[in-house]
Amino acid sequence: MSRSPLQQVARALALATAVVLSGLSMAPVADAAAPMVKTQAPGFYRVMLDNVEVTALNDGTIELDADKLLHEPPAKTDAALARSFLKSPVTTSINAFLVNTGSRLMLFDTGTGGHFGPTNGFLLTQLKAAGYAPEQVDDVFITHSHGDHVGGLARDGAAVFPNAVVHAGKADIDSIASKPDSPFAPYAAAKHLQPIESAGEVGPGVRAWPTPGHTPGHVSYVVDCHGQPLIIIGDLIHVAAVQLDDPSVTIEFDSDPKAAEAQRAKVFAQAAKDGAVIAAAHLQFPGLGHLRANGAAWTYLPLNYAR
Ligand SMILES: [Zn+2]
Numbered sequence: 688m689s690r691s692p693l694q695q696v697a698r699a700l701a702l703a704t705a706v707v708l709s710g711l712s713m714a715p716v717a718d719a720a721a722p723m724v725k726t727q728a729p730g731f732y733r734v735m736l737d738n739v740e741v742t743a744l745n746d747g748t749i750e751l752d753a754d755k756l757l758h759e760p761p762a763k764t765d766a767a768l769a770r771s772f773l774k775s776p777v778t779t780s781i782n783a784f785l786v787n788t789g790s791r792l793m794l795f796d797t798g799t800g801g802h803f804g805p806t807n808g809f810l811l812t813q814l815k816a817a818g819y820a821p822e823q824v825d826d827v828f829i830t831h832s833h834g835d836h837v838g839g840l841a842r843d844g845a846a847v848f849p850n851a852v853v854h855a856g857k858a859d860i861d862s863i864a865s866k867p868d869s870p871f872a873p874y875a876a877a878k879h880l881q882p883i884e885s886a887g888e889v890g891p892g893v894r895a896w897p898t899p900g901h902t903p904g905h906v907s908y909v910v911d912c913h914g915q916p917l918i919i920i921g922d923l924i925h926v927a928a929v930q931l932d933d934p935s936v937t938i939e940f941d942s943d944p945k946a947a948e949a950q951r952a953k954v955f956a957q958a959a960k961d962g963a964v965i966a967a968a969h970l971q972f973p974g975l976g977h978l979r980a981n982g983a984a985w986t987y988l989p990l991n992y993a994r
Pocket of ligand 1: 833835836922968969
């Protein structure tokens, strides 16, 4: 039996509808799977503190064997990490901070320079992604001379920040000055190196606050953001999941653990009292937030997000 043209169109439409409907219900989602990208967004995070622009730059991460490095029984570390849904080794951020006051561009710490494996060494990438060039940096303030803080200062013996004056604790400069590949060397040769020996102004609105303990020349910095202090604390804390709840726990990297513990207590108490924003090298990126006392422990409150 032959169908009329109208019947043929109706049948074709019915078939097409059936195909579409079966496609909707039957097609497995995986048919359209896109490959996973797995890389992060550019690692910078910007915030205005009053009229001072603060940009956290993530140099990358490093795996910390917290259960071996912290000065407490490994089982205690493991239990504390488990309470924060973590385990050893702990993926740990390496943060540096760029502060633009409008008249000066200041960088606090410089990351690893890629000397600590493939998961870090991205400071310059982040600096450029954040809209700046290394030549624009006026001052580099170093918290201490460990490789994850000074590794990005120099490359192949040349200054990475050619127009910057570098400020660092004298004891830490001296501790590596004799090394042939000291990252301070090109700055010293250019007379762009300013050792810090005591507390005081080291730039407009920037005060050095020597906090020896983690290293003999460890320096914290207080930036006055018009009444809202920003304290760059360097390595006063490494493993938040352990050391916020029990600030007496020190780490193998502390050259004088007792002093390191005392400096943490002093700076954290001041930050909490003043309502200061802390900028921490190893709290999870961006490492910017407030501290609130909680008995003998500390609660860390990451800054609220703002576009
Ligand atoms: Zn460090």
